[in-house]
Amino acid sequence: MKETLKDPISTLAGMPFLDDKFDFGQLLAAVAAVRQVRANELGLDGVAPAQAGTWLDPGRALLVQEDPAPLIPGLALSRDRQADITYVLDDLAETVPAWSPLVRLPVRFLLLDTDDGAISASCRDWPQHILLAKVAFARYRELREQVTHELCHQWLYMIQEVWRLAREGAEQLILPSGTADRTPSEVLGAAHVAAALGRLHRIDPADAAPQIAAGHIRYLIDYGRGCLSLLDGIDDDLTDAGRALVQRLKEAL
DSSP states (O other): OTTTSOOHHHHHTSOTTTOTTOOHHHHHHHHHHHHHHHHHHTTOOSOOGGGGGGGGSHHHHHHTOSSOOOOOOEEOOOHHHHHHHHHHHHHHHHHSGGGHHHHTSOOEEEEEOOOSSOSEEOOTTSTTEEEEOGGGGSSHHHHHHHHHHHHHHHHHHHHHHHSOOBOTTOOOBOOTTSOOSBOHHHHHHHHHHHHHHHHHHHHOOTTOOHHHHHHHHHHHHHHHHHHHHHHHTTGGGBOHHHHHHHHHHHHHO
């Protein structure tokens, strides 16, 4: 499938959270098919081809991950915190109607149980799993931003299940924030988050004062552009698919 499909931008009519005509259905179908093939290779059975969509369940998705990295420590969410997330998802769908199918992606939310200062976390090895720290629930605006942030990662992870974005052995990079040892795909993900959050804050800054919202949008744009400048320096390490995503992000930022 990776060889027969064109780049993700032309195949899917853009990027999730940036393009309202993004073909989420085609991506989900492709991911389900890829996971079905992987399940067959691993000797898993019990799912007919016509039921390949069952691989979009977060729990079943883990079954086809080969040697996944250990999951970041997480705990079950309380009923109140789960309700807070549901409210955020509903609000995002109302604020940007085109995002409705994106925020309805089956995701398992967990409480991030670490003391390293992280507010949220996810991992490509654990598709459709999002961890949120207690501090993420302190303010609605923070929770909305972290949920959107991690959902962007989940959709990009799925794109990566169908398309390789960088070549093996690609140079590791340092994000503009100072975080080191990031792959080109992770830098792409950071730029994608910046572009999506910038769009969200332009549509609805939530409870931020206008000058605060404008400053935050400027920060996001500058951060996203900083990520893209890093990728310009390693263009040969990107695949055609990766370069197509970079170009779309340059247009968005």
